[in-house]
Amino acid sequence: MLKKFLVLILASIFLSSCSLSPKKSGLEIMSFPIAKVYVNNKEMGSTPYKNMNLKPGENEVKLISGNKEWKRKIDLQNNINTVVDWQFGDDSNGDSGYVLYLEKTGDKKASLLVNTNPDKATITIDGEVKGISPIKVSEIGEGDKQLSVSFPGYKDINIFMKAINGYQLVVSAKLATEKNNIDQIISSSENETPVNSLNVAKKITIKETETGWLKVREASSSSSKEVTRIKPGEQYVLIEEGTDWDKIDLGNGKNGWISTTYASKN
Numbered sequence: 001m002l003k004k005f006l007v008l009i010l011a012s013i014f015l016s017s018c019s020l021s022p023k024k025s026g027l028e029i030m031s032f033p034i035a036k037v038y039v040n041n042k043e044m045g046s047t048p049y050k051n052m053n054l055k056p057g058e059n060e061v062k063l064i065s066g067n068k069e070w071k072r073k074i075d076l077q078n079n080i081n082t083v084v085d086w087q088f089g090d091d092s093n094g095d096s097g098y099v100l101y102l103e104k105t106g107d108k109k110a111s112l113l114v115n116t117n118p119d120k121a122t123i124t125i126d127g128e129v130k131g132i133s134p135i136k137v138s139e140i141g142e143g144d145k146q147l148s149v150s151f152p153g154y155k156d157i158n159i160f161m162k163a164i165n166g167y168q169l170v171v172s173a174k175l176a177t178e179k180n181n182i183d184q185i186i187s188s189s190e191n192e193t194p195v196n197s198l199n200v201a202k203k204i205t206i207k208e209t210e211t212g213w214l215k216v217r218e219a220s221s222s223s224s225k226e227v228t229r230i231k232p233g234e235q236y237v238l239i240e241e242g243t244d245w246d247k248i249d250l251g252n253g254k255n256g257w258i259s260t261t262y263a264s265k266n
Helices: 179-191
Strands: 005-007 025-032 036-039 042-046 049-054 057-065 068-076 081-087 096-104 111-117 122-125 128-132 135-137 143-150 156-163 167-174 203-206 214-217 226-230 235-241 245-251 254-259 263-265
Touching: 025 057, 025 068, 036 049, 042 049, 057 081, 068 081, 068 096, 096 156, 111 122, 111 143, 122 135, 122 245, 128 135, 128 226, 128 235, 143 167, 143 245, 156 167, 214 245, 226 245, 226 254
Parallel strands: 005 156, 025 081, 111 167
Antiparallel strands: 025 049, 036 042, 036 057, 057 068, 081 096, 096 167, 111 135, 122 128, 122 143, 143 156, 203 235, 203 263, 214 226, 214 254, 235 245, 245 254
């Protein structure tokens, strides 16, 4: 299965209760191509845009680039910098990007909440699959992290971010449809012939195992090299279905084979 990778790099996100005045929020926006920025219908400048003196609470943020527009209501947090990174495509299917911010939890751990469009995307942190969106990961460890979001037929998004104990990273991401996938769907419709690529979204749920985890192997053989281990209850996209082994998408461009004994197909 061919994939292209869309890499979106988080330039900066920080907690700055000392440098920001009380009751002030930060907003940083990056876009491609350059776009005009509007906050509550007031033109604020163009991307790249950075403002550390916005009022906390719900604000309507709008980007306009030519005849293309992106608009969303964002709840800006006090003393928190919210980051928006948006890429305009040829149409809405080609648009992609994310909104990211920190949310105080009072917990001593660093956590993560991810919502995606489409949902049921594979969520990977630092190369380890955490599950399917929407998802909340209660502990990801403090420090620099790489979040990867993937779904068959869509371009991956990679976000570099910083986790802080006592705060939850909140990510809302939209993936762009691969152009080849769109062309394939159109061609299928015109020829009235089913396209195999439309079936890749079939999901597998991992069944309970004797060990509490399941080995994922490099090839469809029990003697093959172990790629990683996954947990019962987790869901993965089915790439290839076999008699004894199924090939699954692990996200971040990785895949592997699992025994069909422990696979429940959705």
